[in-house]
Amino acid sequence: MLCESCNKNPATVFVRRTVNGVTTEAHLCEECAKERSEWNIVVGPTLSFPDFSLGNLFASLLEQHPASAGVSIGGGMEPCSGCGLTYADFRQQGRLGCARCYTTFREPLQPLIRRLQGDVQHVGKVPRRHKGRARLRHNLDALRRRLKEAIAREAFEEAAQLRDQIKLAEDKLKEGQQ
Amino acid sequence: MLDPEQIFTRADSAWLNEGPDGDVVISTRIRLARNLADLPFPSRASDEELEQALVRLKSASEYLPEAKRYRLLEMGRLSPLEHQVLIEKHLVSREHVQNPKKRALVLRDDEAVSIMINEEDHERLQVLLPGLNLDQAWQLANRLDDSLERRLEYAFDDELGFLTCCPTNLGSGLRASVMLHLPALVLSKQANQVLGTLAQFGLVIRGLYGEGTQALGNFFQVSNQLTLNRSEEDLIHNLHALTSQVIDQERAARGRLYEELGDRLPDMVWRAYGILTNARLLSGGEAMQLLSNVRLGVNLNLLPPIKLAKLNRLLVITQPGFIQRVAGGSLQSSERDRKRASLVKEQLLTKNNHSEVE
Ligand SMILES: [Zn+2]
Ligand SMILES: [Zn+2]
Numbered sequence: 231m232l233c234e235s236c237n238k239n240p241a242t243v244f245v246r247r248t249v250n251g252v253t254t255e256a257h258l259c260e261e262c263a264k265e266r267s268e269w270n271i272v273v274g275p276t277l278s279f280p281d282f283s284l285g286n287l288f289a290s291l292l293e294q295h296p297a298s299a300g301v302s303i304g305g306g307m308e309p310c311s312g313c314g315l316t317y318a319d320f321r322q323q324g325r326l327g328c329a330r331c332y333t334t335f336r337e338p339l340q341p342l343i344r345r346l347q348g349d350v351q352h353v354g355k356v357p358r359r360h361k362g363r364a365r366l367r368h369n370l371d372a373l374r375r376r377l378k379e380a381i382a383r384e385a386f387e388e389a390a391q392l393r394d395q396i397k398l399a400e401d402k403l404k405e406g407q408q
Numbered sequence: 409m410l411d412p413e414q415i416f417t418r419a420d421s422a423w424l425n426e427g428p429d430g431d432v433v434i435s436t437r438i439r440l441a442r443n444l445a446d447l448p449f450p451s452r453a454s455d456e457e458l459e460q461a462l463v464r465l466k467s468a469s470e471y472l473p474e475a476k477r478y479r480l481l482e483m484g485r486l487s488p489l490e491h492q493v494l495i496e497k498h499l500v501s502r503e504h505v506q507n508p509k510k511r512a513l514v515l516r517d518d519e520a521v522s523i524m525i526n527e528e529d530h531e532r533l534q535v536l537l538p539g540l541n542l543d544q545a546w547q548l549a550n551r552l553d554d555s556l557e558r559r560l561e562y563a564f565d566d567e568l569g570f571l572t573c574c575p576t577n578l579g580s581g582l583r584a585s586v587m588l589h590l591p592a593l594v595l596s597k598q599a600n601q602v603l604g605t606l607a608q609f610g611l612v613i614r615g616l617y618g619e620g621t622q623a624l625g626n627f628f629q630v631s632n633q634l635t636l637n638r639s640e641e642d643l644i645h646n647l648h649a650l651t652s653q654v655i656d657q658e659r660a661a662r663g664r665l666y667e668e669l670g671d672r673l674p675d676m677v678w679r680a681y682g683i684l685t686n687a688r689l690l691s692g693g694e695a696m697q698l699l700s701n702v703r704l705g706v707n708l709n710l711l712p713p714i715k716l717a718k719l720n721r722l723l724v725i726t727q728p729g730f731i732q733r734v735a736g737g738s739l740q741s742s743e744r745d746r747k748r749a750s751l752v753k754e755q756l757l758t759k760n761n762h763s764e765v766e
Contacts, residue, residue, distance in 0.1 A: 244694075260597075313448040325528070327452035329445055329563035329571045343568070343575050347636035352569030354580035354639045355550070357562050367566055 233259035292324055292342070310334040363403065370399045412481065416493045416733045419724040421519035423498070426716040427539015431707045432655045434587040434627065434720060435538055437498070438545040438644075440553055441572045441581035442531040443563040449573040450526040458510035461530045468559040469514045469523060472552060477517045483508035489738065492729025498536060500524055521552065528573045529581075531556070538720075540651060542584060542644050550640070569636060579636030584647050588654060591626040591704040592661035596668060602657055603628065609650055610634055625696035625723075630654070662708060677705025685756050689742070690749035695726045699752075718755060725751055 233241045239259030245266065246255045258266070309316045312330030317338060320326060332339065343350055356364045373396045380389040423435040443449055444464065447457050466480055483491065483505055491505035499519060504511055504527045514523040524532040533556070535549040563571035569579035577583070593599040603613045614629045630651065632643045666673055680701035684690070690698075703719050705711035724730055731747050732739050739747065 313452040315452060323451075324575075325451060325573050326449065326571075326575070327573075328448040329443065329565075332565060332568060332571055339575070343578065343636070346575055347578065347634055349637045350567050351637055352565070352567060352579045353637060354569055354582070355553070357557050357564050359561065360564055360566070363566060 233257065233262050235259070235262040292321055307335070307338075366399060366403050370396065370403065373399060412479070415481075415497075415515070415519070416490050416730075419497075419721040419730065421497055421499075421536070421724075423520065423536045423538050424717060424720040424724065425538040426720070427537060427541055429540040429655055430538065430716050432588055432590070432658050433540040433651070434589060434723075435498075435536060436541040436545050437537075437583075437585045437587075437631075438535045438542070438549040439583045439585075440531075440533045440549055440570075441529045441577045441583075442533070442553070442556075442560075442570055443572065444530045445561045445563045447530065450528065450530065451573065453526075455510060458526050462510055462512055462525055464560060465523070465525045465531055465556075466512070466514070468556045471559060472555050474516075478514050478521075479517070481513045481515060483511040483513065489729055489733045493727075493733050496724055496727035496729050499534075501527060501532075503527060521548070529577070531560075540586060540648075540655070542586070542648050542651075546584070546640060546644050577635050580638070580640050580643065582635055582640050582643055583631050584644050585629050585631030586647065586651050588628045588630060588651070588658070589626060589700065589703060590628055590654070590658050591700055592665050593654075593658050594626045595665060596661045598657070598661060599626075599628075602654060603630075606630060606650055606654070609646070611647065611650060624693060625700035627696075627700070627723075662704070665708070673708075674705075674710050677701050677708070677710050681705065681711055681756075684752050686753070687749045689745040690726075690752060691745055692726060692728055692748070695748055695752060696723070699723065699726070714756065722752060722755055725755065 233239045234256045235258055239261065241257035241259055243258050243260055243263040244255070245258055245263055307317050310327060310331045311334070313327035315327035315331055317335055320331070320335065326332060326335075340350060373392055377389055377392040377396065380386075380392055427433070427435070444461055447453060447461050450458060450461070453461065469475070469478060469480070472478060483500075486494075486505075486508070488505075491500070491508070494500040494513065495502055495505070497519065499515065499522045500513055501524070504513075504524050510526055512525040514525065516522070520536055522534045522536070524534070533549060533552060535545045535552070537545045537548075565571055570577075570581040572578055572581055590599055590602075593602055606613060610633050612631050612633045614631075615624060615627065630647070632647055635643070638646075669676070680698040684695070684698050684702060699719060699722055702711060702714070703716070706714050706716070706719070726748050728744060731744055731751065735747060
């Protein structure tokens with residue numbers, strides 16, 4: 231609804247005045263309402279603000295996604311073996327179909343998730359069943375850091391030992407995945 | 409045990425009470441999204457798979473702490489008006505009732521805990537408390553999540569965290585939000601700027617009824633946008649810190665309002681009170697805005713003291729679904745406006761705080 235006075239801005243204020251027993255009402259924009267301080271505000275200004283929704287944000291990210299440059303990404307990809315979703319379905323709906331979709335479409339999804347969420351490393355709560363794995367992962371990260379340091383200060387013997395430990399930890403982590 | 413009739417005819421959910429910082433914050437919500445590892449997400453699941461998810465979640469919920477306080481409602485057995493009341497009480501989403509088949513809600517007797525089954529994700533656990541109560545809401549949600557997880561295998565990935573149907577919920581699956589009443593920031597035209605700043609800090613701002621709804625009555629929902637790469641505690645503390653700033657700004661703006669508006673301020677809130685206690689027809693939008701003005705007047709001690717809990721309840725009582733369900737069936741819009749006017753008048757003019765509307 232447009233302001234009844236200027237017919238330009240959206241009406242956000244509802245005002246009323248009574249003169250000699252005759253009541254007049256009007257829907258006005260804030261500027262026009264201000265100019266008529268003799269009117270009484272019945273309904274104060276309501277705020278309109280750009281409608282921000284995560285859904286919209288996500289849709290626009292999907293559009294900018296590299297795949298829109300051609301059919302290359304996802305075009306030659308098999309549908310998800312868990313739920314039958316194709317990558318084209320995902321691009322259209324913005325929704326995944328099952329947990330396995332995240333493995334099936336991992337490659338094209340990674341940059342998208344990165345843009346959406348900033349980075350791709352969960353640091354929150356871990357289900358009990360995964361807690362052992364989370365600890366392994368944590369250890370692995372620490373070992374890799376130590377390896378870097380060892381190489382930096384040219385402690386090659388220590389680095390070799392660390393490499394062995396890292397290999398072991400990686401194998402253990404892989405086992406768990408099966 | 410929860411009498412289902414009361415869910416639809418009484419506005420006494422826990423979140424409607426007056427909570428901490430209740431002059432600005434109506435309620436606090438924590439929501440966790442979870443999926444079962446071995447079933448397709450609801451949008452890709454067959455009826456049989458939806459049934460499996462429903463059965464598993466239902467039986468896991470039977471082992472929740474204080475399990476006797478919960479009741480399962482099947483969306484398929486409820487009327488469209490009852491769906492609408494659940495939406496108006498913030499207990500389910502619009503999407504959850506669009507296709508009610510195999511969709512359900514597990515609800516605690518005080519309506520502070522609700523679990524949507526087979527919404528976009530298999531499980532959406534929600535804790536909804538009055539006032540600014542983020543820590544307590546998170547602790548409760550965390551405890552209930554632990555309990556459910558003991559009996560369910562959730563879809564989880566080391567890097568992506570909890571796997572959700574939409575990538576905007578990945579990681580913690582956590583959406584924390586607060587419902588704010590910011591009339592003074594709106595009246596003094598600072599709201600856009602204050603809320604714009606929040607957006608820069610990774611928060612999302614919406615109206616009273618979620619995405620795509622207008623900020624009717626100066627009520628705003630503020631929640632975290634990102635869900636991955638941050639611990640639940642970080643997400644919550646970030647929201648808490650920024651919300652505290654907005655509360656300070658709103659209170660400061662309230663303090664300056666009389667200077668800015670002069671006599672128009674008491675006039676505005678008394679007029680709102682006058683209309684609400686005398687009108688014979690009241691539309692939903694008008695009721696919401698007038699209730700906002702009355703709430704401001706009460707908080708500034710310009711109006712006689714009315715319990716904030718009563719004003720909170722009126723937010724639900726004046727919703728179209730609730731009015732019609734209490735009346736026993738669908739009503740023409742003019743009839744609804746008449747009913748709304750009489751309900752509001754009755755509530756504002758009764759001294760006690762009982763909330764039964766029948
Ligand atoms: Zn105008
Ligand atoms: Zn899939």
